[in-house]
Amino acid sequence: MPKNIDMDYLKKKLQERQHKMTPQRQIVLQIFLDHPGEHLSAEDVHGMLRDKRAEIGLATVYRSLELLSSLSILQKMEFGDGCSRYEVNTTDPKAHHHHHLICTRCNKVIEFEDDLLDDLERDICSKSGFKIQDHQVKFFGICKECQADSED
16 A cells, blocks of 8 residues: 555545545544555454444444445455455556456455556557546456465
């Protein structure tokens, strides 16, 4: 996560979109700041809050995540397992977001930073006139750890 993303930055993002930083939103966002690079579901966030003895219900977590993703403060991702996951949206509008490698055995999500699609994008733009703003790529397979476990 870039160094400039902290609670003050997130509060400013909310205010720019005419929303307040409620105590519930702040505690939910703090979980993401405390776990950079993790892709957390509503249940993950709720469990972490419960472990911290925070009094916040699962429905409130869901509402907060949906609002924060609709405001593009969090990025909502689907990895094909029916569970939405979220992370702080660090996407520079001029740059592409990272891609994801998803293990179909343990459901681990690994970020892959290399963007290998620039040439393809230029080709699509020149042939179709379509202006691509961003793309997401998800690769499904088996991680190194699960491959090693199956060799035992």
